[in-house]
Amino acid sequence: MRKRAVPARSLVRSEPPCAWCLDEGTVRTTYGEKLCGSCRNIAVQQRTREREGDSFSVAVYREMETMARAFGERYRSDVESAGGLELEYALANVSRFICRKNLFHGLASYLDHDFNREQRRALIRLLYRMIRKSVSRGRHVKAAYSPNLNWTPPGLRRKMAANPRSE
């Protein structure tokens, strides 16, 4: 008898994922929410900077929280629809990171045809584990320079103060 493939469900842990980014690894209750290590760090830093009265850092960590939650939303909707387009996006993301090129452009309809929804869902889940790590690594800098913060970097601020006309 042929061995049956392990159902994609087995990739899902019985414990709830991270409340913000939906990471399915280890979570710990932090300020009343189940958070992964990366999101937990954001939450802790936010509280610490609040106590210190560092309003800029608080804004940065708030922005990081928004980004982590948005990532979770994207993940949730991609895993839910699990179409060829969503799998193409995940593959493209990993491909760009590894070889700085998207080797999967325009493959959505093939991915739709060659894999069934459960297979695509399992692949998206696995790929997102890598994407999540790489995205969370660059989040601090991205948040600090986010247009939502309306913040000018100190170097540029000094330059503008020295020479008010150049921007």
Ligand SMILES: [Zn+2]
């Ligand atoms: Zn998380």
